[in-house]
Amino acid sequence: MVQPVISVAGVSVGAEGARGVSRALPEEWPVALVYDGSTQAVMMCSPQDLSDFALGFSLTEGFVGSAADIVDFELVEHETGSEARFWLVPERAGAVAKRRRAMAGPVGCGLCGIDSLQEAVRELPSVAPGGPVFSHADVLAAVGDLRGHQPLHDLTHAVHAAGFARPGAGLVMVREDVGRHNALDKLIGALSRAGIDPASGAFVMTSRLSVELVQKAAMVGCPVIIAVSAPTAHAVRLAEGAGITLVAFARGAGFDVYAHGARILHGASDVA
Structure with missing residues (x-):
């Protein structure tokens, strides 16, 4: 199995000259x-x-x-990569064909390789109204606690984390990856395996809130996304239509709330 962190030799160049260094880099x-x-x-x-x-x-x-659509699964390791092999119930053949991707997707773009523009902006299921309600303290605690559950980031300073938090309970689970979309997918997969309903809490992200993160939350019914960085305007529009609460700029003592703010006890001020 390939290790997630590799020690790589390099040369550090500064005002006082050059010196050899060894850096822990994410694979x-x-x-x-x-x-x-x-x-x-x-x-x-x-x-x-x-x-x-x-x-x-x-x-x-x-x-x-x-998970009921999966008849069998195996993860096969090769020298140059891994294969995640699924065997599905026959009824899923149409869905697989519809969501076919034609090329490799780099970590920087969760939508790369999609065959059509219609699939990139596909209609999303609406998240059920109501659900968990987070206090000001809940939001800040979730973001603060996430920082303490990032061992790969501590080694490399080059990966994202996705966590799942519940009101009054804090973080339940965290996953890391070089791609923010991958980190969220890992978290969603882990929640499914553990029998934890995403509708019972919030996704907490170390990244900006972009369209594909909202899409993924909508697909599994998670009603709240919290992030330390900004949302895109398109992500806000998408969240509004899908019934998802977006909490952004969650750092220090405050945060902003965009779309469906009733799930957050302290709303956002109107800022320029």
Whole structure:
């Protein structure tokens, strides 16, 4: 099994000259998603928690509707990458064809390789109204606690984390990856394996809130996303339509709330 962190020699150049250094760097590893013998996507990931990633990706991209659609699964390691092999119930053949991806997806873009613009902006299921309500303290605690559950980031300063938090209970689970979309897929897969309903809490992200993160949350019914960085305008519009609460700029003593703010006890001020 490939290690997620590799020590790499380099030369550090500064005002006082050059010196040899050894840096802990995150590995990137290709993972092929194979359904009933046909490869549908190849994603570059951190090479850990790959079974969680494969299940989460399959759920959020619509290849499967639930774990019940999976007849069998195996993770096969090769010298140059891994294959996540799924065998699905016959009824899923149409969904697999619809969400086919034609090329490798780099970690920087969760939508790369999609065959059509219609699939990139596909209609999303609406998250049920109501659900968990987070206090000001809940939000800040979740973000603060996430920082303490990032061992790969501590070593490399080059990976993202996705956590799942519940009101009054804090973080329940965390996953890391070089790609923010992959980290969320890993988390969703792990939640599914543990029998934890995403509708009972919030996804907590170390990254900006972009369209594909909202899409993935909607696909599994998570009603709240919390992030330390900004949302895109498109992500806010998408969240509004899907019934998802977005909490952004969660750092220090405050945060902003965009879309469906009733799930947050302290709303955002109107800022320029």
